[in-house]
Amino acid sequence: MHFEDIADRVSEVRQRIGAAAARGGHGQNVTIVAVTKTHGADAVEAAWRAGLADVGENRVQEALLKMDQTSVPVRWHLIGHLQRNKVKGAVERFALVHSIDSERLARAVHEYGASRGMPVDVLIQVNPSGEETKGGFSLSELPAAAERMAGFTGMRVRGAMTMAPLDANEIELRRVFAGAREARALLARTCGAHVTELSMGMSNDYEVAVEEGATMVRLGTILFGARDQ
Helix, strand or coil: CCCCCHHHHHHHHHHHHHHHHHHHCCCCCCEEEEECCCCCHHHHHHHHHCCCCEEEECCHHHHHHHHHHCCCCCEEEECCCCCHHHHHHHHHHCCEEEEECCHHHHHHHHHHHHHHCCCEEEEEEECCCCCCCCCCECCCCHHHHHHHHCCCCCEEEEEEECCCCCCCCHHHHHHHHHHHHHHHHHHHHHHCCCCCEEECCCCCCHHHHHHCCCCEEEECHHHHCCCCC
């Protein structure tokens, strides 16, 4: 694929994001993270040519392969689940890990960051809806966990991330996104002023997410078309 129309798609998405940010009134800048899952390295290069400097991948091995296949200087985001036994070989090449979904994983990332002498930038995954099929901290368990994670010096918490249920209506979407915004505020009080990011919203719900304060939206299908299975 050559993704000939991606520049037009990006332009339209940027316009929609701008309008949504104005409606929401949070005054935030919004980064588009282009999700290239199941597409090849040509999708990464197309995103870069269209002015997108951030690329997200769900799977570590798929991301590492694409990193070796392209030379465009994008910032790589790990947006999928990270296994504790793959921390050492995975996080070195990512600018931001979005999916710290447990204290055990947080501790493993902290230990790696401490061993290399530079903290790993991360987002804490939260699950405001309590959806059983998704990982992440509930809003009730986050305060105590955040107090403990604040002492993990090998890991720098930059914000919160969430995923809304795919079949959620607008009321539920807003409840989930507002919950993630609340989680970011709690993390900022606990972990420091560098907690600024709120990663939420995908191709089907990014405008609502931006209205609710998202600073990063993770977009795949709306940019690249339907993915191969």
